[in-house]
Amino acid sequence: MSLGHDELSSPTPNLFTPPRRRFFTGRRGLAASTISSVLLVAALVSVFFWAPGSASVRYYFFNGHDMWQSFIGHPQTGLLSVGKGFFTNIWMCLVCEVLILILGLGVAWIRVSRSPVLYPFRVLATAYTDVFRGIPLLLVVFMVGFGLPSMQLGFLTTQSPDVYGCMALTITYTAYVAEVFRAGIYSVPNGQILAARSLGLTHATTMRRVTLPQGVRTVIPPLLNDFISLQKDTALVSVLGAIEAARAAQIYASTTFNGSGLVVASLLFLAITIPLTRFTDRLLDRDRSRRLAALA
């Protein structure tokens, strides 16, 4: 990113730059950045290898044999596969995300509505976002996971811990996402709404056709941010007894006294979150350049 793209392609070299500083631009700039990167990485890696406890850290956390064993698991002896557990994380975050987007938009829509009939719903929606953004997710997971089953309400009380975990994640994240949507809706200039209304569109149609398309586009990066965060928080569902990647890794660690499974679980999470983060960055960049182009 910081290679100095403009300078590389610039037809007229900047003659006012002192010669000493030209080392940092152009082809030699590339060499300089490569050397500094290699040195930095080498320094970090050597700290890892030279630390007094380096050998034991490598044995307990980066042991190839144990990393592979924890990844594939051995269910007969109670060693559950971290890889298989990760599928639980993936389906939980996908199902939850769909529910969260739908419910979050609904809550945001209610909060920005002006109809007097919807007044009690507006109060309810405000109270909901206030309460569930304020309670730690872990507590919500506990309350839903152990509270709902004890209510003895037919099918609501006989679900698996994965389902209760999903409910808790959806409840908490909907509150966050609703606020993100609301911010998006408010980011649309008032003139847009006034123009739509003056064309004869109803309040609802204005919302659907004018406000939401513009507002939602603005908040796609923060929404993806929440999605990444949700993906990681699926690990919290393990407290209800669900076997997901982090819990499977903990079981492996507590049985074999080797924490390599924890590293495997971390790598699996990274395999999803890093591409997502890069994707979010690209969306942000594209959105920014579009807006700048529109201004020009």
Next chain:
Amino acid sequence: MRTFRLLLAGLFGASAFTGVTFTSGPAGASSSALATCRTTINAEEYAKGKLTVATDNPVYTPWFVNNKPSNGKGFESALAYAIAATLGISKSNVVWAYEPFDNSYTPGPKKFDFDINEISYTAQRAKAVTFSESYYNVTQSIVTLQGSVVAKKHSPAQLKTYLYGDQIGTTGLAYIYNHIHPTQQPRVYSTLDAAVLALQTGQINAIVVDTPDGQYMATSEVENAKKKADGLQVGQFPSTGEHYGLLFKKGNPLVGCINVALNTLKSNGTLASLTTKWLNIYTSVPVIKP
């Protein structure tokens, strides 16, 4: 909750260990060894002329009574005095020291001769400290709710069909996998309290936990909405070799004489009668097969 930290590795080490314990020590050999110990014991003690015994504070029945280790009541208090008496140490020369449970099995110097505090032998701990032979064999037991189907149907085949829950890294969880072999994946919780909560809210059928903890859980911890005990300790499984041992500083030579005394108490029936007297609530739990 002490034994929960005992893990699979410890289990295998322990079973090999106790296999030797119960077959060794002919009576004649140990009586001459005992005579030697009575004369050499003073030189090996932490405070010369005194037997310094450590335990946690508070301590609980039936291991101790009224949180007073020096009253000779409760299984572990009575056992400590019985060991002292066997080695010819008078009651007044037994001194009690305080040692928190979590500190006990860490490496390093110790301010006592031995610690008696329901500490499970594990291979892992045995690298940092020295353990005596077993003075109590811990069994695993099954705890469920009163009126649960598990209460009536617990043949080995039926036990396989239930949904179990347990705390991560416990001997109970290892027992479920290695001996019960259930058809459904057990639920694994971070704490035992979470497993109890899951049992109470009907998310699991049963918990496997060591017999002393299971007894407490069934009678005091699992309650219904009317504050009545709602738990049921269905039965205990045969011993797998998990046991409590007296804990010494790593390499403390005193362990030799204490083991001689323990074996004497085993062969003359004192240990058995102390177990019957104080631990009847555990030994009376019916034995069932996994």
